[in-house]
Amino acid sequence: MAGVYMFGQSLSFYGHGPDFCACIDRAVVDIFARTNEKLGMRKQTRLGQSATCCFSVARNAELLRGSLFGALSLGLGCRLTPQPRSSPFPFFLASPPNTTMLHQALPRLSKAARAPLQNMAKARFSSSASQPVLTSRTAVFASTLAAAGSVAWYGHLYGLPFLPEASANSAGENGLHPAVWPFEHYGPLETFNHSAIRRGYQVYREVCAACHSLDRIAWRNLVGVSHTVDEVKAMAEEVEYEDGPNDEGEMFQRPGKLADYMPAPYPNEEAARAGNAGALPPDLSLIIKARHGGADYVYSLLTGYCDPPAGVKVAEGMNYNPYFPGGGIAMARVLFDGLVEYDDGTPATTSQMAKDVVTFLSWAAEPEHDQRKKMGMQALIVLSSMFAISVYIKRFKWAYLKNRKIVYEPPKPSRHHAL
Template identity: 60%
Template sequence: MAALRVVVLSGTGRALLCMPKTIKAPRSHQGCTLGDGGPITDKQASMSFASLPRSKKVALTAFGVLTTGATGLALMLQQSVKASDLELHPPNFPWTHNGMLSSLDHSSIRRGYQVYKQVCAACHSMEYLAFRNLVGVSHTESEVKALAEEIEVVDGPDESGEMFTRPGKLSDYFPKPYPNPEAARAANGGALPPDLSYIVNARHGGEDYVFSLLTGYCEPPAGVEVREGLYYNPYFPGQSIGMAPPIYNEVLEFEDGTPATMSQVAKDVCTFLRWAAEPEHDQRKRMGLKLLMGSAILIPLVYYMKRHRWSVLKSRKIAYRPPK
């Protein structure tokens, strides 16, 4: 206290007490300078920010964060409305197999295979799917054998070393519409029709995207020109697609008498493609249900055993008695 009293009574102490809270430095033509004429350095600027009160620091920090966030949001919105990225995102449809314990509609799978066979197989292949995969899912074994025998398969060589053709068998894969990718491009104006075995998993949106693509053909809006040989589809990246509208009302007749509207045809083929990309769909959910049921029985038993075995250790009291 004595030392502090000496400082206060001295000239230096009075100067410190009378010093104003802010010091205004004179400005020169070159910019901001200190009182002695030297420029303000980054270290001095950071020291001035550090000397601010806590409330002002919080306010400045919040202002910086909000400004950065607003700038980022503006850039994202600007990017989202570019003319090169105007394709629509598919909506979420209420598929019956999307539930945690919901299975695929196998009648829809059967109709979807009929749509693929009569409409899609002319251009698209499914080289990873064999006829035997349909047995017990959408058709009986005898029905699948009859379907396989409708195609001719090149096999061989025989005893004389010659190739021969034979009717298809259950072990044969679905036939390809073109012998090679070059022939497929030549027949479709340079566009290669994708294989549909895993198309649902290979496209963002899954069956929602495929359904929207099949039913989304429309006339281009004003100011949009589509090159000859292409078709406008807002769900396709670039909006111009080389595939003509493949389905329409009454494009085929279903074997079970279901009305073949455009939405019904698209729904059935999307269900079939979901099964083709994930044939273990029902089995996976069945195993999950069994696991939940088993866990409901085992978890209480394990919890009781844990309390029973550890009750002695958790309730014991350890006392240290030092030797005398």
């Protein structure tokens, strides 16, 4: 359409004779008459009306399109006569020979212009075809807005998992990100190392239990996991528990039983803070789940104590650990080589003790870990078998019933009824 428009402008305002203008008018009428006839419309479309109006206005306005007209004339093989310099438009002037040649070339131009005009008219003014497209686009746009709005509202309320929260803290203030350590129970089919759980409980009992409690673990939970029944009973009886009241209404002390929970090092929170310079030692029952990084973070924290680097100041009574947020932690380093003596002869290095106690705390946080993986494997095997059987039945049994075609054929009349 732009080419036809520019062509009409170029020819219209450079022709000064009535024959030339009539030639242009006939060309325009021929182009749009053939276009409307091809589209099956009796009246001119709005496209034809607007284009014809543009041609007329351009012809009367005498716009400066000399360069385009010259290129078009060269393409048609016309010889154009330059206007004198005194003319207000010193470009080209259409002479009678040029007008004749243009008149002969206009049918070819009108034929070449009909195809783009037909396509534009069909795409622009076909109302019956545009209504379903408009409706479908509106539905897609509305559904997209609804989905984007719901995601934005969810992110405003709860945050998005793939977008981390903005923080003004530095990497040192948030703590170093722990490395991923190859614990034996990390695999999808791996279980806890129960020997490590036994050694980890020994480290907890001899080192960690002096400050940290294990409120959610009872003595009976150790039976069959790391110790035998007799071993657990013997350990429980070493602890005195307050019970009562008795027949006289007084509380009394008794040896521990399998049903009792692990004893706490302090009777209440105030006593725990008073014994640790105002810091409250957390309970270790769910510490693996309660910290970002889980077992990797706890292991890195236990083995990450070092001297503060140059320029880093640690508050009085604090210890530098780069894995703890802020770098200063109230708990001092507690694991040293040879601190405990394992029953099975395993060397008690710092890393070995940290690995064992982290394995024990991982079991304390998820005592159902092994059973959960076992049930998951059983469910995977059963569901896979059922899926294979379903595919076989669908393909070789149900397909015949689904695709069969029942046709009613009325009985043919016998000769007796025909007579």
